[in-house]
Amino acid sequence: GDSVTQMEGPVTLSEEAFLTINCTYTATGYPSLFWYVQYPGEGLQLLLKATKADDKGSNKGFEATYRKETTSFHLEKGSVQVSDSAVYFCALSDRSGYSTLTFGKGTMLLVSP
Amino acid sequence: NAGVTQTPKFQVLKTGQSMTLQCAQDMNHEYMSWYRQDPGMGLRLIHYSVGAGITDQGEVPNGYNVSRSTTEDFPLRLLSAAPSQTSVYFCASSGQSLSYNEQFFGPGTRLTVL
Numbered sequence: 150g151d152s153v154t155q156m157e158g159p160v161t162l163s164e165e166a167f168l169t170i171n172c173t174y175t176a177t178g179y180p181s182l183f184w185y186v187q188y189p190g191e192g193l194q195l196l197l198k199a200t201k202a203d204d205k206g207s208n209k210g211f212e213a214t215y216r217k218e219t220t221s222f223h224l225e226k227g228s229v230q231v232s233d234s235a236v237y238f239c240a241l242s243d244r245s246g247y248s249t250l251t252f253g254k255g256t257m258l259l260v261s262p
Numbered sequence: 263n264a265g266v267t268q269t270p271k272f273q274v275l276k277t278g279q280s281m282t283l284q285c286a287q288d289m290n291h292e293y294m295s296w297y298r299q300d301p302g303m304g305l306r307l308i309h310y311s312v313g314a315g316i317t318d319q320g321e322v323p324n325g326y327n328v329s330r331s332t333t334e335d336f337p338l339r340l341l342s343a344a345p346s347q348t349s350v351y352f353c354a355s356s357g358q359s360l361s362y363n364e365q366f367f368g369p370g371t372r373l374t375v376l
Contacts, residue, residue: 153304183364192352192367193305238304249295249320250354250365254304 151176155239155253162229162260170224170256172213172239180241182206182215182222183250187236196224196237234260263288266368268353274374275343283338283371285353293356294336295365298322298349305352311336343375 155172162168174180181200185193197206202217211226222239239253269284287294295310307320311330325347327339336355340347350372354365 185367192369194367195364198364249307249310250297250305252297252304252306254302 151180151241151243151251153239153241153251153253155237155256157254158236158257160256160258162258164231164260164262165228166260168224168226168229168233168258170237170239170258172222172224172253174220174222174239174241176220176241176243178243179217180243182213183240183242184211184213184222184224185238185240185252187238187255189235193238229258229260231260231262234258265289266353266355266366268351268368268371270371271369272372274376275340276376277344279343280339280341281343283340283351283353283373285336285338285368286334287336287353287355287366288334289355289357289366290333291355291357291366292333293365294330295320295354296326296328296336296338297352297354299352299370300349308338308351343373345375347373348375349373 152175183198184196186196187193197208199206199215205214213222213224236255236257238255240250266287292313296308297305299305306322309328311317317328350370352370353368356365
């Protein structure tokens with residue numbers, strides 16, 4: 150079945166540091182890929198998405214590129230802020246059927262001033 | 263639009279008690295899902311529905327029942343709560359018109375079973 154593997158956290162960075170959170174997937178078809186963010190005490194919010202190979206999703210300074218050859222969708226940000234502290238989930242949706250999501254286990258990001 | 267709403271926000275149950283977690287959406291979405299979130303496990307799919315009257319099991323359905331009598335509502339029932347069901351529960355919805363299957367999540371219900 151489909152699966153998503155992302156790096157374990159917590160990831161601890163200083164403000165303005167560069168962020169990479171790795172995500173790789175296995176899927177039988179051509180999935181859509183997502184990054185969701187969960188701020189403390191809240192539900193999940195869609196951060197960015199990509200629907201086909203080589204697509205780049207971007208939002209709020211975050212970027213991720215759909216790499217079919219390496220089955221990866223790594224999340225990057227050039228300069229993190231304290232307000233980016235949250236848990237980040239990589240997920241995929243099998244486009245061939247109903248849009249349930251398969252999630253990775255989540256990566257906590259802690260940014261200090 | 264309120265989006266996806268869930269009630270209650272917090273709930274404490276004793277083992278063996280029953281309860282229903284409510285979920286409603288006002289976006290006329292066909293698809294609705296229930297996930298549970300446990301530390302170190304990410305989110306796991308419990309049940310889902312592709313429309314009124316149609317439901318199916320996800321990855322971890324045991325101990326939970328669902329029904330979908332209207333497009334707007336998708337309640338999750340725990341018939342006899344167990345400590346293993348202590349978790350945070352999220353409801354989500356998405357529409358068939360969305361080409362990339364984006365799901366919208368509710369704020370969650372934190373359930374503790376003693």
